[in-house]
Amino acid sequence: DQQVKQNSPSLSVQEGRISILNCDYTNSMFDYFLWYKKYPAEGPTFLISISSIKDKNEDGRFTVFLNKSAKHLSLHIVPSQPGDSAVYFCAASGTGTASKLTFGTGTRLQVTL
Amino acid sequence: DTAVSQTPKYLVTQMGNDKSIKCEQNLGHDTMYWYKQDSKKFLKIMFSYNNKELIINETVPNRFSPKSPDKAHLNLHINSLELGDSAVYFCASSPRDLENEQFFGPGTRLTVL
Numbered sequence: 001d002q003q004v005k006q007n008s009p010s011l012s013v014q015e016g017r018i019s020i021l022n023c024d025y026t027n028s029m030f031d032y033f034l035w036y037k038k039y040p041a042e043g044p045t046f047l048i049s050i051s052s053i054k055d056k057n058e059d060g061r062f063t064v065f066l067n068k069s070a071k072h073l074s075l076h077i078v079p080s081q082p083g084d085s086a087v088y089f090c091a092a093s094g095t096g097t098a099s100k101l102t103f104g105t106g107t108r109l110q111v112t113l
Numbered sequence: 114d115t116a117v118s119q120t121p122k123y124l125v126t127q128m129g130n131d132k133s134i135k136c137e138q139n140l141g142h143d144t145m146y147w148y149k150q151d152s153k154k155f156l157k158i159m160f161s162y163n164n165k166e167l168i169i170n171e172t173v174p175n176r177f178s179p180k181s182p183d184k185a186h187l188n189l190h191i192n193s194l195e196l197g198d199s200a201v202y203f204c205a206s207s208p209r210d211l212e213n214e215q216f217f218g219p220g221t222r223l224t225v226l
Contacts, residue, residue, distance in 0.1 A: 018163055032213055034213055034214070041219065041220075043218050043220055044156070044217045046214045046215065048211060049214065059173060089156065090176070091213075097170065099161050099168070099213070100169055101145070101158065101213065102158075103155070103156040103157070105154045105158075
């Protein structure tokens with residue numbers, strides 16, 4: 001029972017272009033969403049988050065969009081850089097269970113020159 | 114100066130053995146976690162401790178026993194190892210007021226032969 005889904009296992013984007021990573025969720029109790037980035041042989045690192053009271057959050061080149069009615073969020077990276085090549089995990093948590101994150105299976109982003 | 118450290122990084126052992134993985138964080142965080150990432154890349158929470166007290170215990174076999182000697186340490190002991198225990202185990206920690214934004218260790222790759 002996968003409550004957080006990342007349907008694209010991989011994505012390839014040219015340097016300088018926009019990368020769009022997608023995530024869908026099924027649990028309507030989720031109210032906080034995060035993106036984590038993971039390099040090989042390292043643990044995931046927190047990238048950006050959004051609360052369900054917002055529909056957009058921006059941090060430098062990274063923007064997360066939340067569409068609650070569609071239970072969908074996306075991460076936009078503009079412009080993409082080779083150092084952005086990594087696996088990106090979407091995660092979600094619900095009210096009262098802030099520490100319990102449910103992760104998607106990740107999308108491997110490759111930024112090519 | 115590693116914020117969340119785990120030892121060992123790799124662990125290869127025979128079925129039926131008992132093994133431990135150690136985790137330490139020097140961030141002063143109150144909450145620590147153990148996650149398991151299986152061969153399908155699902156990253157699932159196993160346990161969470163807050164100030165040495167167990168607060169999350171997902172459906173994990175009782176062969177797995179977390180131990181928190183103090184707020185900065187959360188060790189994972191596994192008895193009678195099985196083939197299906199082979200995975201990467203990540204330790205993480207989070208501050209009291211931002212429990213969603215978790216800091217992960219580099220992971221321990223456990224291989225059970």
